[in-house]
Amino acid sequence: DTGVSQDPRHKITKRGQNVTFRCDPISEHNRLYWYRQTLGQGPEFLTYFQNEAQLEKSRLLSDRFSAERPKGSFSTLEIQRTEQGDSAMYLCASSIRGRGGQETQYFGPGTRLLVL
Amino acid sequence: DAKTTQPTSMDCAEGRAANLPCNHSTISGNEYVYWYRQIHSQGPQYIIHGLKNNETNEMASLIITEDRKSSTLILPHATLRDTAVYYCIVRARSGNTGKLIFGQGTTLQVKP
Helix, strand or coil, X not given: CCCCEEECCEEEECCCCCEEEEEECCCCCCEEEEEEECCXXXXXEEEEEECCXXXXXCCCCCCCEEEECHHHCCEEEEEXXXXXXXXXXXXXXXXXXXXXXXXXXXXXXXXXXXXX | CCCCECCCEEEEECCCCEEEEEECCCCCCCEEEEEEEECCCCCCEEEEEECCCCEEXXXXXXXXXXXXXXXXXXXXXXXXXXXXXXXXXXXXXXXXCCCCCCCCCEEEEEEC
């Protein structure tokens, strides 16, 4: 257990429905990342926050995806009008940048989404 | 960030050392080498990282060549629970984003 938690762990939904995932990072970590992982592939970066500011978004993050991190604590990732191609594992990671720019990300267990 | 090349798969006998290579020939001076592993259906787990010196922790050792163009992750006494996909990632020390760029990794199978 890294201290990063994600909820739910599994989600099955029908195409066209909206889903929301939550990530609770390690408490003192000011950076929070979302990644997506499809079967047989390595995780792919989606977006990241420093405190409450969303500083970078991948081109993978279509306009159906939105992420928030109110008050710089937990984060939510919402997918609207889900498509079968959204089926994947959604991973959250948190980190704190140390001296010299070193930063180690710790991952949560992931939320596995299946869109029928 | 520099690209890494790893073998697709490797086998190791239980109790023996597992040596996982990684090539990163375009690495620059401010880039670290990070290793993560992912056991089936779990989130990636941080193992170790280094800049230019060899590093050791309770999980593994990291050997970086003098020219920093390649590295080897060593699991000294592999167990069945070490069966996983191992990712070697090169990431800049500074800069605005700390995002990790994962490749395909090496699938390590530890056999009894």
